[in-house]
Amino acid sequence: MQKIKKYLLLLAGIMLVAVISGCGGNYAVVDESKPVPITKPSGLPTNPKILIAYFSHSGNTELAAWQVQAAVGGELLAIKTAEPYPKDGQACGVIAKQELAENKRPLLAANLSDISRYETIFLGYPIWYKQAPLAVRTFLEAHDFSGKVILPFCTSGSDGIEQSLAAIRESAAQADMTTGLALHDIGNGKMQRLITSWLEGVRGEVDAFNKKRASDK
Template identity: 30%
Template sequence: MKKLILSLVALLATATMSAQKMLVLYYSETGTTKTVAQELQKQLIADIESIECVTPYTGNFQETIQRGQREMQSKEWPALKPLTKKIADYDVVFLGYPIWFGTYANPIYTLLNEQDFSGKTVVPFCTFGTSGLETSTDALRKALPKATVVDGFGLRKARIAEAEKEVGQFLKTKKYKKD
């Protein structure tokens, strides 16, 4: 009987999650995070949108580091182009970013200041060289007290070729999709 009840609860949770409207929203400078975002979108059959800066970063590593450090020191975050999707229309937002300086990339600061995530479930996902998912998730929880920020997914840049497999495993484990 206990197994039956647990099975029904799991089935209901999966059905509820799949009935929710999901958005994959991401910032990617080099394309690595975009790869993960597109894989999430494909496997979830969700809407997707890229976060874009009005003045893009150059893509030059050293210049990006210097600009990013200036922005962090001054707390003057990059201006963003308007989103075409409305966050209010979604129940779950998969929020993706590369890790910069141990946390989410600077354009995410702007996004969090400009958009209302109240009542949303936010699933962070990130790409990184060495670490950052836990620190960035904690920072998101502090920045979005009116949202439910759940444990997310991180993929080391060196493992990007495994994105399809690892995203699928994450989504199944967290019950965002069935087998």
């Protein structure tokens, strides 16, 4: 009897270890506070009249740009400075602050030679000290945005997009601009939903701009 008891206890122990290690091996622990990484969309039909230009330092705005691309099928353009900003947020902040104080236009690593074939331009950026990074203004000021509609979106720690829009308007004065979208502190599921409802909301604005342009001709 003692022997059977021992055997049963040993068996139960083995089963418990198997269950615990099985849980660890088969189930990923989901950390809700961290966005699930998504991969760059591929194989989607692209719309040659839509450009999604974005600046991203630590990847959040790039994720948002990819989600916009997945929804509207435009062509992606990463705006990059010739001199990359330090990866460290604080070190990057020191440079960004200095640039803001000097109202600089940082040189870009590359730029589009021509944006004439695009009608609709999504413009994404992170909020840096309540503003768009100045590289975005370098990009805008290098091109003619007459007859184009800009749809601005940003990612941020907490700030909205409103305070950054006056500078965007100033740098692309010829463009029409829709209501912007601010994304912050959110996982991708929510990001996608917010982008979708923003796109639905601004469709009417884009149509109205296009109608007005057609009747002005």
